[in-house]
Amino acid sequence: MKSNQLTIKDIAKSLNVSISTVSRALKDHPDISQETKDLVRNYAEKFNYRPNVLALSLRRQRSYSIGLIIPAIVHHFFSSVISGIEELAHKEGYNLIICQSNENQYREMINLQTLIDHRVDGILVSLSKTTQTFEHFSEALNSGMPIVFFDRVCEQLEADKVITDDYEGGRIATEYLINKGCKNIIHLAAPQNLLIGRERRNGYCDALRKAGIEVREDRILKCDTREEVQTLRQHILNLAPDIDGIFVVNDSTAIAVIQVLQQNGFRIPEDISVIGYGDGPNASIIKPELTTVVQKGYEMGRESVKLLLQRLNNPAADINYQTKVFKPTLKIRKSA
Amino acid sequence: MKSNQLTIKDIAKSLNVSISTVSRALKDHPDISQETKDLVRNYAEKFNYRPNVLALSLRRQRSYSIGLIIPAIVHHFFSSVISGIEELAHKEGYNLIICQSNENQYREMINLQTLIDHRVDGILVSLSKTTQTFEHFSEALNSGMPIVFFDRVCEQLEADKVITDDYEGGRIATEYLINKGCKNIIHLAAPQNLLIGRERRNGYCDALRKAGIEVREDRILKCDTREEVQTLRQHILNLAPDIDGIFVVNDSTAIAVIQVLQQNGFRIPEDISVIGYGDGPNASIIKPELTTVVQKGYEMGRESVKLLLQRLNNPAADINYQTKVFKPTLKIRKSA
């Protein structure tokens, strides 16, 4: 923040006109004579005047920046969401302030406060895994802050949302396994406080029921990271001889499972079929290549910004929250 | 930017004291009586007063935000750098404005201007692949904007830098191949306008020379993305029968090469050894697992912020730019 930046005031002094004349000349206000406009604009051009965005925001009561709270940047899904957000936001003249919650509710709350303090015009959020209460968000919403939730949303919060139909995702994955002839399918699930966790699981359960297969609680494991696969390694291996299909809540966990199984002599998909969720670049690196549910991160990012901008540009429409739902598809490769 | 946010002015009015008293009470200024302090602070607490960061920045002539220009968020290396940056920056009270250049010089220039317009206190940059001229940066530097370059830096620019010793990286990778008995080693290189591209290549060349192996131009291919591997597919396959080692400038390209070679009947590492660069999560998914040069993204991110903060907190030390160099190590797995 070097303050050797030229200001409107400097221009006014140099040119011996008033500050407001400069301001108006720069934005082509009809009151100003052509002569003066040229004078001011040439000077501004020549010395590379750039308005101070901070002052503008303060004056306008609008910052043209939007905040993002995201569990972790390093996951491919999230970073592709960010790409989509960044792309559209910048194109529309907004800049992005990104905060990571690191899957931690407390950090998430701090992040939210930071963004409010910075007077962002709106906020995009994907909930952390450990978030159990939502007052911080409902307070912000009540105070009038536009918030769009994406992917990891929460039912209780009335707000704009962008999601994939995770129930459907769980269903088509499980049905595919069933159609392949699998009879004993386990599910490695996300934490059940997350809606996406419950939905994918429900899709899985309903698909089984529809096929007349009993849903067994001992065949649903909470396991959604590589690390957890290591922790549950023995448990999974004990289960392995009795099962012929696994529906896993995300790709990297699915890959870790495949690796563990392969190391222990199980053949994928001959002995056990595995389906992941996400379709990141890893999916086509693992051998056998991973059959997985496609999640459109980039598009979801864009859509979230769209929804937010709609609300920003139309603050009248107080109510009428929208939920944009992406339909998941199954990318069939070799692992199932 | 809902303006129903409580201001210091509101508090002053409600409490029938002056604005400056409120301001001072809140920051525990010794002039203010304990009584008044309590009064003000209780009120502020009760109604959840939060200072307007925009106004603060304007007044202080310091925004406590730093800008980041990065080629692409979706690459694991860069997203782990971001993580490191975000972590430390937030901890130190700075917030982060992230811009993607998408490997495009023009976008990079726009990004830079945006950040300057936002009066960030300093900027972190990793150059885009297509950046050929550097006036935009030297101008910013000259005007006093602190800039730290990381990973993709440029020799001509005098500034703080954080890099890995890429020459060394190229050297140890190539030497390892030579020690394994490889005699015909090709190099898939990054664009040579990037310093990292030249350095890794030079490391490769020198290692060959030192071993008495002729350096052949036709054995150095510009090829640093999955897509380019597809484009050069036939060329690579034509070369393949005559070679026994490949040093590739990044992991994802290395993986793509392995896949192409395997599909065409070459065995890795028996027929051809392959070494990558980066050590992202993909490296241990591919079969055979990838031997690769380790790049510490998270740590480089943190170090960049550290350097920047040093400069921000010590604007006196005009000169004396620092370059922090990380020593690369080789992670030996199965592909070489």
Added chain:
DNA sequence: ATCTAAATTTGAAACGTTTAAAAATTGCTT
């Protein structure tokens, strides 16, 4: 009671911008 010093509070300017309203300038008409 008055004075003085110390303690406390307030007013005003500043950061860089916009904009409503007032003021000054111009150019026609007569």
Added chain:
DNA sequence: AAGCAATTTTTAAACGTTTCAAATTTAGAT
């Protein structure tokens, strides 16, 4: 040459803070 309208420019307030300098209040000493 005066009057008037139209054109152009300026003044001032505002956005939410901080902070210097000035003003006010308090309390102790006479």
